Amino acid sequence: MIPTILPTYNxxxxxFTHGQGSWLFDEGGERYLDLAAGIAVNALGHADPRLVSALTEQAGRLWHVSNLYRIPQQQELADLLCQTSFADTVFFTNSGTEAAELAIKMARRYWFEKGDPRPGIITFQGAFHGRSTGAIAAAGSEKMTQGFGPLMPGFLQVPFGDLDALRAAIGPDTGAVMVEPIQGEGGIRALADEDMATIRAICDEFGLLLILDEVQCGMGRTGRLFAHEWAGIVPDIVMVAKGIGGGFPLGAVLARENAAAAMTAGSHGSTYGGNPLACAVGLAVSRIVSEPEFLQDVARKGAALRAELQALVDANPDLFEEVRGRGLMLGLKCRVAPANLVQAGYRARVLTVPAADNVVRVLPPLNITDAEISEAGQRLRRAVEVLRADAAGN
Known part of the structure; x- marks a missing residue:
């Protein structure tokens, strides 16, 4: 029988029937500690009353009018994002994939308008920029591109973190570098702050645009509003999504005025992007996560959760190699199949997310409590016990 839902997910x-804060409840009433947060989406957990209020209030007034008209909620959110970031201008999308498409178009249009077309964009191996044909071409991995050719031309991948290879790859057609400060799907692989600064310097040296994909690592997840802030650099274009909507579909491209100047009327559009519902929720999320006190607390909680994970690594060196990441974007580098730990977690009633490079991601809501961090350590230890019991055939 043909499944009514396309079987592209295992x-x-x-x-789950409902959620509250950092917890999800299944059909039998069992309670799961959610350390996945919808893959770094539910920045404020489940059913946060501030987001519920923002959504329901807006839902009772106006859902959609299209970008043919001014949308006050969109303007207010754009103003806030520009006030709290490097950006001069914002375009709203529905997802990170759409944000990636616009970032690519923006970079190429920038050079076209200069009369010096440079369509080439250098990316890094292990990257994930979305599932569209442009985004998979940017990442370039066989897993994502196989069977979907011909691919969009103009992308060149270099080894992650290899800045000598980056410099060597720059040619006369190169117009931009696109990179995740922390690779999420790629296995919670973080670029060192000094490497981020060097990439910015290389882009400046060759006159290239720097595009940062902060879809997973942005909006407060590392303890700064944007992960690049740790390196003290200013990018030209940044893609965000996931956490900005707190669970409601929303993405955005933030840009400096110079980088975005060629995107004039008619050069891009979106029917749903920046609709009143999404922007009302995004505004509620952004007001909370951009507060310095909130971000400081994320950094503090990240250190506490890292300590729990490091204790797990230290106690089980045969199962784990290291803890990776920053803030509340953390990963366990495993010596066993990550899927096995994730599945053992289901029985221990704790949810995590697998990634590449043999990593299990730990991405809790940013407002996870101290008690829940302690509970996370306990439940992960229980998952390890389940994993060992399974391996022993018990």
Whole structure:
């Protein structure tokens, strides 16, 4: 029988009826500690009353009018994002993939308008920029591109973190460098702050645009509003999504005026992007996560959660190699199949996310409590016990 839902996901045998904060509840009433947060989406957990209020209030007034008209909620959110970031201008999308498409178009249009077309964009191996044909061409991995050719031309991948290879790859057609400060799908691989600064310097030396993909690592997840802030650099274009909507579909491209100047009327559009519902929720999220006190607390909680994970590594060196990441974007580098730990976690009632490079991601809501961090350590230890019991055949 043909499935009515296209089988592009290997879904877990779990179904949740409701959530509250850092917890999800299944059909049988079992409670799961959510250290996945919808893959870094539910920045404020489940059913946060501030977001529920923002959504329901807006839903009772106006859902959609299209970008043919001014949308006050969109303007207010754009103003806030520009006030709290490097950006001069914002375009709203529905997802990170759409943000990636616009970032690519923006970079290429920039050079076209200069009369010096440079379509080439250098990216890094292990990257993930979305699932569209342009985004998979940018990442370039066989897993994502196989069977979907011909691919969009103009992308060149270099080894992650190899700045000598980056410099050597720059040619007369190169117009931009696109990079995740922390690779999420790629295995919670973080560029060192000094390497981020060097990439910015290389772009300046060759006159290239620097595009940062902060879809997963942005909006407060590392303890700064944007991960690049740790390196003290100013990018030209930044893609965000996931956490900005707190669970409601929303993405954005933030840009400096010079980088975006060629995107004039008619050069891009979106039917749903920046609609009143999404922007009302995004505004509520952004007001909270951009507060310095909130970000400081994320950094503090990140250190506490890292300590729990490091204790797990230290106690089980045969199962784990290291803890990776920053803030509340953390990963366990495993010596076993990550899927096995994730599945053992289901039985321990704790949710995590697998990634490449043999890593299990730990991406809790940014407002996870101290008690829940302690509980996370306990439940992960229980997952390890389940994993060992399974390996022993018990």
């Amino acid at each position: 879904r877990a045998p779990l179904s």
